[in-house]
Amino acid sequence: xxxxxxxxxxxxxxxxxxxxxxxxxxxxxxxxxxxxxxxxxxxxxxxxxxxxxxxxxxxxxxxxxxxxxxxxxxxxxxxxxxxxxxxxxxxxxxxxxxxxxxxxxxxxxxxxxxxxxxxxxxxxxxxxxxxxxxxxxxxxxxxxxxxxxxxxxxxxxxxxxxxxxxxxxxxxxxxxxxxxxxxxxxxxxxxxxxxxxxxxxxxxxxxxxxxxxxxxxxxxxxxxxxxxxxxxxxxxxxxxxxxxxxxxxxxxxxxxxxxxxxxxxxxxxxxxxxxxxxxxxxxxxxxxxxxxxxxxxxxxxxxxxxxxxxxxxxxxxxxxxxxxxxxxxxxxxxxxxxxxxxxxxxxxxxxxxxxxxxxxxxxxxxxxxxxxxxxxxxxxxxxxxxxxxxxxxxxxxxxxxxxxxxxxxxxxxxxxxxxxxxxxxxxxxxxxxxxxxxxxxxxxxxxxxxxxxxxxxxxxxxxxxxxxxxxxxxxxxxxxxxxxxxxxxxxxxxxxxxxxxxxxxxxxxxxxxxxxxxxxxxxxxxxxxxxxxxxxxxxxxxxxxxxxxxxxxxxxxxxxxxxxxxxxxxxxxxxxxxxxxxxxxxx
Amino acid sequence: xxxxxxxxxxxxxxxxxxxxxxxxxxxxxxxxxxxxxxxxxxxxxxxxxxxxxxxxxxxxxxxxxxxxxxxxxxxxxxxxxxxxxxxxxxxxxxxxxxxxxxxxxxxxxxxxxxxxxxxxxxxxxxxxxxxxxxxxxxxxxxxxxxxxxxxxxxxxxxxxxxxxxxxxxxxxxxxxxxxxxxxxxxxxxxxxxxxxxxxxxxxxxxxxxxxxxxxxxxxxxxxxxxxxxxxxxxxxxxxxxxxxxxxxxxxxxxxxxxxxxxxxxxxxxxxxx
Numbered sequence: 001x002x003x004x005x006x007x008x009x010x011x012x013x014x015x016x017x018x019x020x021x022x023x024x025x026x027x028x029x030x031x032x033x034x035x036x037x038x039x040x041x042x043x044x045x046x047x048x049x050x051x052x053x054x055x056x057x058x059x060x061x062x063x064x065x066x067x068x069x070x071x072x073x074x075x076x077x078x079x080x081x082x083x084x085x086x087x088x089x090x091x092x093x094x095x096x097x098x099x100x101x102x103x104x105x106x107x108x109x110x111x112x113x114x115x116x117x118x119x120x121x122x123x124x125x126x127x128x129x130x131x132x133x134x135x136x137x138x139x140x141x142x143x144x145x146x147x148x149x150x151x152x153x154x155x156x157x158x159x160x161x162x163x164x165x166x167x168x169x170x171x172x173x174x175x176x177x178x179x180x181x182x183x184x185x186x187x188x189x190x191x192x193x194x195x196x197x198x199x200x201x202x203x204x205x206x207x208x209x210x211x212x213x214x215x216x217x218x219x220x221x222x223x224x225x226x227x228x229x230x231x232x233x234x235x236x237x238x239x240x241x242x243x244x245x246x247x248x249x250x251x252x253x254x255x256x257x258x259x260x261x262x263x264x265x266x267x268x269x270x271x272x273x274x275x276x277x278x279x280x281x282x283x284x285x286x287x288x289x290x291x292x293x294x295x296x297x298x299x300x301x302x303x304x305x306x307x308x309x310x311x312x313x314x315x316x317x318x319x320x321x322x323x324x325x326x327x328x329x330x331x332x333x334x335x336x337x338x339x340x341x342x343x344x345x346x347x348x349x350x351x352x353x354x355x356x357x358x359x360x361x362x363x364x365x366x367x368x369x370x371x372x373x374x375x376x377x378x379x380x381x382x383x384x385x386x387x388x389x390x391x392x393x394x395x396x397x398x399x400x401x402x403x404x405x406x407x408x409x410x411x412x413x414x415x416x417x418x419x420x421x422x423x424x425x426x427x428x429x430x431x432x433x434x435x436x437x438x439x440x441x442x443x444x445x446x447x448x449x450x451x452x453x454x455x456x457x458x459x460x461x462x463x464x465x466x467x468x469x470x471x472x473x474x475x476x477x478x479x480x481x482x483x484x485x486x487x488x489x490x491x492x493x494x495x496x497x498x499x500x501x502x503x504x505x506x507x508x509x510x511x512x513x514x515x516x517x518x519x520x521x522x523x524x525x526x527x528x529x530x531x532x533x534x535x536x537x538x539x540x541x542x543x544x545x546x547x548x549x550x551x552x553x554x555x556x557x558x559x560x561x562x563x564x565x566x567x568x569x570x571x572x573x574x575x576x577x578x579x580x581x582x583x584x585x586x587x
Numbered sequence: 588x589x590x591x592x593x594x595x596x597x598x599x600x601x602x603x604x605x606x607x608x609x610x611x612x613x614x615x616x617x618x619x620x621x622x623x624x625x626x627x628x629x630x631x632x633x634x635x636x637x638x639x640x641x642x643x644x645x646x647x648x649x650x651x652x653x654x655x656x657x658x659x660x661x662x663x664x665x666x667x668x669x670x671x672x673x674x675x676x677x678x679x680x681x682x683x684x685x686x687x688x689x690x691x692x693x694x695x696x697x698x699x700x701x702x703x704x705x706x707x708x709x710x711x712x713x714x715x716x717x718x719x720x721x722x723x724x725x726x727x728x729x730x731x732x733x734x735x736x737x738x739x740x741x742x743x744x745x746x747x748x749x750x751x752x753x754x755x756x757x758x759x760x761x762x763x764x765x766x767x768x769x770x771x772x773x774x775x776x777x778x779x780x781x782x783x784x785x786x787x788x789x790x791x792x793x794x795x796x797x798x799x800x801x802x803x804x805x806x807x808x809x810x811x812x813x814x815x816x817x818x819x820x821x822x823x824x825x826x827x828x829x830x831x832x833x834x835x836x837x838x839x840x841x842x843x844x845x846x847x848x849x850x851x852x853x854x855x856x857x858x859x860x
Binding site (some may be wrong): 102103132135136138139163549550552562565566569583584585586587 | 610611612613614617618620621649652662663664665666667668669672676677680683684788792837838839845848849
């Protein structure tokens with residue numbers, strides 16, 4: 001181990017005597033000990049004293065790098081400045097200093113250093129390095145127009161036409177933002193001269209024209225852009241929007257129809273097209289386009305949007321629209337709005353003679369506002385109407401029993417008027433007669449009236465909504481007797497089990513449903529998805545994963561199946577997959 | 588602070604080493620896996636997956652191997668790294684990977700041992716599967732004939748072994764060296780680049796696995812990634828990996844399109860469209 005202090009002392013003595021080379025030689029002995037910025041700095045000073053600029057700069061540079069690596073930025077910066085005092089046009093040092101300034105947040109200094117370095121490279125014909133540095137400046141100071149111009153000019157010099165065009169377009173766009181249309185036009189023009197098919201530039205021209213209220217011209221530019229980029233959906237949609245503003249609705253419609261043809265799930269285009277149809281009075285066409293948009297709004301809980309769109313179709317589809325709006329307000333928890341719509345729909349149901357549906361809605365309304373006498377009166381009236389028709393079986397059973405008891409009592413009273421054994425006999429006969437079979441009791445009621453199954457289904461929906469899942473299941477099981485309602489009822493049963501967290505039962509029901517349903521049925525994937533959810537909730541992740549994967553294979557974009565798969569995979573890996581023995585070999 | 592800390596990452600998110608934790612189950616892979624499993628479960632014999640460089644063939648192969656439960660499958664994977672593989676060496680390797688001990692010296696012995704092994708596997712209620720990656724490197728008719736020979740071994744329910752080949756598009760030419768073998772391809776799937784939306788989800792997924800829930804790339808940056816890489820996962824990884832480092836140097840968060848442009852210029856990638 002060399003004696004550092006002794007060596008430094010020796011070097012100092014040599015330097016004092018003017019024997020610089022010997023001093024340097026002494027100090028250089030220490031360089032092999034390791035990286036020491038101070039040593040290099042001292043060596044640099046010695047070289048400088050000797051007049052050996054190149055060697056001095058090398059030593060100072062080394063020192064600066066060491067200081068920088070060790071985190072001593074101020075020392076490093078100081079050394080770089082020292083170097084620049086010796087060699088003001090050293091681009092590498094300027095760059096290194098700029099980087100440090102940028103790291104320390106000294107933006108103005110960094111920009112100045114980078115620009116100086118870039119200009120040196122440019123003068124030396126090293127365009128690429130110059131460009132690299134201008135781009136660094138842009139990262140720090142993205143709004144500096146001069147730098148952006150310089151960068152753009154360099155792009156042009158290097159033949160990077162697209163970048164150059166984009167550069168001018170970006171500058172133009174900024175000028176437009178500041179309201180300087182002339183400057184904006186000037187730079188858009190420069191851009192289009194370089195790259196006539198530059199989409200951003202054409203869009204810029206279009207915006208300029210639009211600002212100048214020349215919508216036709218604006219549309220022309222956009223049409224040109226669309227012709228160069230026919231697959232750019234947002235561009236085509238912008239064109240359609242502008243066409244509407246320009247009153248060229250047919251143009252807009254044609255564009256939107258093309259977009260929807262390419263991507264039938266494009267709700268943005270469907271929405272605009274639907275609105276156009278609405279304006280023309282084409283309600284049915286509008287409904288077809290807007291229904292997916294309404295569903296999307298509901299999924300995203302944009303209630304106002306959904307209700308707003310639905311309201312356009314109140315007259316065309318009075319009941320379905322109101323049912324949807326009611327569901328929205330139920331989800332939203334807006335009791336007042338829900339109350340109003342419930343009453344409205346109940347009134348409609350009354351008008352159409354659907355008294356049971358009307359009654360259910362009034363009942364829900366009465367729970368929201370128990371003091372509303374109008375609702376109570378309506379319920380009373382409907383109850384009377386309904387009680388004279390076929391009733392739900394549970395009520396029918398009680399009614400039957402009540403009737404039977406009343407009849408027996410009447411018989412007894414009559415018999416009492418006579419006397420004797422006849423009374424006892426008839427009463428005893430009544431008592432000892434075999435109890436009517438359950439089927440018999442129901443047979444009179446179960447005479448295939450469509451309204452029965454419908455009533456049970458509606459009751460089931462109501463019970464489910466109120467959280468009375470067992471009652472709901474019972475009702476749906478009965479409703480499933482109607483072949484037209486079987487699948488729907490089985491699904492509802494399964495969903496009730498899901499809500500009851502009785503997942504094995506839900507799995508069984510969904511499984512039954514899938515067996516009855518052809519794969520091409522539009523609800524098939526929904527049911528399979530729900531079955532997968534049931535397995536997942538039942539902690540059978542492997543089976544759930546298998547089902548989700550099958551769904552994804554059939555329809556990759558189906559709901560959030562991709563996210564579910566990724567989440568389940570991550571879960572099973574976190575839970576610790578059984579590690580496989582290494583079965584991979586290389587040949 | 589290093590670049591991982593800067594972006595709140597716990598590990599490198601865009602390494603090109605195959606790691607099942609980073610597997611992104613996109614629709615393409617899901618469909619491929621379903622088809623390949625079908626080929627295996629119904630003992631079809633030969634399934635082929637082709638795809639360009641970096642499209643995820645090896646990742647898919649590893650994923651499939653991982654999913655072939657040892658209780659139901661005797662599965663092995665061979666990765667071809669040399670073009671001069673001989674038929675003897677290939678058969679020995681297959682035998683070794685399937686757990687045959689005291690492998691015979693001659694090809695005839697080895698084939699006999701393989702047949703017996705296949706029967707044992709079949710009788711145990713399992714299925715024998717051999718996945719082979721980079722098969723386009725086996726450009727030998729002799730080797731293709733050997734594969735055909737293996738596929739001739741059948742049981743009551745189908746082929747006793749299922750071979751699943753993964754390779755570059757040139758694999759089609761290699762299979763064509765033995766036309767009867769080419770005709771035995773029961774299932775074929777072609778992997779292509781990811782589309783822009785899936786690229787976006789892919790990047791997000793990898794960042795999440797690496798511990799970052801934030802969007803560290805701007806939407807324009809991801810669009811640019813897709814344009815430069817054509818949705819090829821390996822290229823996406825390379826570009827994003829470099830972008831994270833560059834972004835850290837410039838203290839840019841989120842990472843914008845400019846950095847992507849700069850990196851891709853350095854990597855000599857051209858934007859499409």
